[in-house]
């Protein structure tokens with residue numbers, strides 16, 4: 001008997017092709033939208049996380065001001081050379097202490113000019129960033145102490161200014177200074193935020209402060225811990241030291257921050273989770289719209305279906321048989337729509353993530369939720385009007401206008 | 402057995418609306434119909450013929466009074482029992498056909514067999530036969546919309562007789578048919594009554610159609626005005 005009911009239901013679906021199609025379409029749109037959006041959002045989060053983890057786990061970033069989800073960075077005093085010295089001499093367990101400052105400037109060589117990011121740093125920068133040179137050398141101690149300008153350039157700058165010719169030993173102009181190229185950085189590619197990390201020039205911090213920054217400010221200090229040394233211990237030590245040096249009274253908040261990678265990651269992924277949530281919300285609206293579409297079609301067809309139910313009851317169908325048929329119909333349409341929606345959604349997500357170069361991260365829970373929601377709508381609006389009709393007198397159902 | 406009537410109305414009333422707007426579609430009707438009878442119900446429009454048929458067919462329930470089927474009061478029946486009665490005992494031809502839309506003739510005719518649990522092969526065969534008997538051989542796969550009014554009516558008749566019901570209830574079965582087809586259908590119904598002993602209750606407006614029946618009732622304003630045997634046909638029936 002169940003097989004018969006199944007056949008009756010399938011026949012009813014085929015007989016009402018347009019209605020069935022529109023119902024399925026409603027479900028497909030809702031499910032596909034949610035899955036595509038959330039999967040792309042997840043991909044973004046995963047991308048950011050993996051970029052951040054590449055930076056290493058034994059690092060600390062010291063910056064003026066406070067950062068974090070839900071709080072704007074506050075302007076605060078920059079660090080000084082003496083802060084850096086204090087960290088170098090008073091904190092133990094450090095492999096590298098890399099103060100740096102950053103600005104953008106136009107670099108000129110021959111007829112070419114190229115606007116790029118200029119970082120003032122020490123040799124520890126290359127250690128802390130785990131960034132090798134492919135050619136040339138890093139700064140001599142004389143250069144670091146502020147004698148002459150010297151530049152290490154990234155791959156993008158090399159390509160833009162020098163094309164295929166050898167840059168080592170050539171003089172480039174950056175703002176008011178002329179600077180020989182002493183080394184070339186290995187290619188690093190795009191950062192998690194999509195900027196080109198190879199589009200950069202690194203010069204000794206002292207030269208930068210004097211000739212480009214115009215002050216002795218240090219805008220950030222990266223610390224790299226020795227293997228086996230706990231970053232949380234160093235974090236606490238650095239915080240205490242800087243509170244003392246910056247004369248922050250007990251009970252007042254720090255006007256600087258010391259973050260390790262996991263904290264930084266939390267901030268970044270917090271932002272991308274927000275993005276995922278936003279995409280999810282947009283998708284939820286399409287799910288809702290799809291749901292309303294299904295509801296509409298189902299309700300509009302109630303009159304005709306009520307008459308159909310009246311006929312079936314009149315010629316000997318039990319209430320339960322009629323309901324089973326309608327339930328099977330609703331389940332079949334929902335399944336069809338749900339599965340098509342999942343396939344389409346994943347397809348779109350795959351296309352989207354590969355176009356944006358993001359990892360493809362599916363989330364079973366969102367697939368399930370989208371599917372369950374649409375299926376529920378299909379069932380509720382397919383089933384409940386049918387149930388009302390099936391509980392009528394056959395003659396009432398037949399007369400239904 | 403013979404003294405337990407197949408169908409019995411005891412003071413059956415059907416009242417629609419209330420107060421000023423109250424309509425007594427049936428007003429305290431008493432009637433008995435024995436097994437194997439062939440009854441024609443006549444009467445002006447709105448006199449309660451269809452209402453009576455619907456109650457006999459267990460599609461509707463009386464507002465007052467009692468309807469007994471084979472001596473059993475149906476007021477005590479649950480929905481499932483009424484369904485079983487419809488499924489196994491009754492065949493109904495509606496005044497408005499009530500075929501499933503966008504559905505082929507043969508599927509419409511098969512439907513009561515589906516609910517009786519007849520297997521697919523047998524169903525096909527019986528439905529084909531029934532359609533042939535109402536003169537629709539070759540139209541099995543036409544959908545309801547592709548058939549004329551008269552053809553739809555014949556599909557409705559085929560659907561009612563395909564189960565070989567104990568009682569055939571036909572509300573104006575020839576209402577939309579030409580004289581020639583009407584005669585064919587009436588010959589068919591008469592044959593079912595005569596050869597298979599199916600009890601037939603039929604509503605009609607036409608005197609010459611009513612003449613096929615062995616007993617003719619006239620409804621006026623929800624009451625039975627007259628109820629007489631049809632001498633021409635009665636004579637041929639051996640009770």
Ligand SMILES: Nc1ncnc2c1ncn2[C@@H]1O[C@H](COP(=O)(O)OP(=O)(O)OP(=O)(O)O)[C@@H](O)[C@H]1O
Nearest residue numbers: 417418424425426445446447448449450451452453
């Ligand atoms: N659902 C209903 N609600 C209100 N009044 C109804 C309803 N069904 C029938 N009636 C009324 O009951 C009366 C009897 O109707 P019924 O359909 O039994 O007439 P009939 O004798 O079959 O007429 P016809 O020959 O036109 O088919 C009519 O006055 C009709 O208006």
Ligand SMILES: [Mg+2]
Nearest residue numbers: 450451496572
């Ligand atoms: Mg009528």
